[in-house]
Amino acid sequence: MTGNTPGPARFGRPTPLGRTVKTVILTVCCAAVLIPFAGIFATSLADRAEITRSGGFVLLPHGAHFAAYQAVLSGGVVTRALVVSLLVTAVGTVLSLVSTALLAYGLSRTDSVGHRPLLMTVLFALLFAPGIIPSYLVVKQFGLLDSYWSLILPAMVNAFNVVIVRAFFMELPRELLDSARIDGAGDWTVLWRIVLPLSRAVLAVVGLFYAVGYWNSFFGALLYLNDTSKWPLQLVLRTYVVNNTALGVDQIGAGGSSLPPQTAIQMAILVISIVPVLVVYPFVQRHFSKGVLTGAVKG
Template structure:
């Protein structure tokens, strides 16, 4: 008879070191590496997608730097300028409508983002506290607002009755609160360890003290992401200004961009605040305005990109 090791089945061999049956060990088959044609195809596909994203932006910047002769010769879209010039940027920043519109956009974005963050964080913290007064009805209202959005006419009538027409607050208050952002913030707040909140309450801290000294410092990542969401929304918004603002002097930059680029309106020296009659070519000025509207978001985004996974995904998974 064949002797068997205790804990093993007859007919199996054990490892010399730990007595693990060889027949019970799992053997994983290594994945086959992709061949040269597959890798080449992936590289080609990636290059095509990168070119589709990068080349239009390069063309916009190049056209804004090109001179009149090159713009005319290229049909209005220059890919590589031979003699780059900043005349288009000097012209739009000469103190005319573009400069004024950019100041309006920056002000609306900063004030609107601050107001939205304050309102959203306070509401989300209140909804994250189990047993607080009116928590469930308010949560239901927030969730229902995701399903039923107000129409164009009711929104206009509300803004009109509140006396916000032709006011900068018409660009901020109607979109000051996003239900999606509130839900993400609430999920993140609910993931904060309750022991911290209980310890603060034992020390005599109230809700506002806990919110300001414990919750907010722990929520920098999600606040940065939600703040970027709000800032991009305010910066890119033009329809609210088109709907609620009658005074062209109060137009934000996006509405000026729509007027001169999409509607292809003629840009005059008076509009740009320039005393020079010979302006740069119209395509160069239009592309320069487009670059000015894109660059601020491109500058801010890399500093907040590292917070996206921690801020949004954590709140979404825990919610």
């Protein structure tokens, strides 16, 4: 084939019609995602008259009213649940990253003691998840009911994340690790000084997986927590937004006898539950292709 011979049609430049169709499809997809978020945020800023006039969903508010955010963040059940979710997410993510990294590093060394049975156990846990009743009985047996640890320990190690981190560890150059051991470095030194610094990408992605899992989890709290003062934010969101239960003055903690519209309060809770993930995700997104796809495909 000479240089002047045209290549296959699939490698040609897109036609104006093709570019237009792609632009329209992409615009529609973006609008389908962004318009509901914009409506939720706008409704949380609207007043009672505007919400009533628009039928409960405001897309373009005439003014910004922050009474709903002041009400839910004034020390009531939503503020307490937000603090619980932040603490559970922070502590759980750190413990999950530490335990996952240690387990994955041990499994990445094929000469470690009990490597094969432990690897089979992790793969078995990846394929077969425990049921609700066995999980509840285990939590009850360890005395974790009505404890914050019941929201952390049952989900502390995820088999899928262990497999991803192990695959990434196994791709690290063996020569680099062997040279460190020849220089007298032990396993802890190799892990802390060499393996973990080279694995920041996969640890950032797995840390995001764990953080989002802890932040969005409500079912564990629904099963294990009887004390409503220990509820995380997502369970409050489910109770007062999904189930459409009205929030009173005593539950919100706002002063005075009047409250913002319940719809605005519900949308404000929903915005507060979404914002942390939206803030953290852009800082981790650039690590996805390197941290997950490389380890998963080649591992």
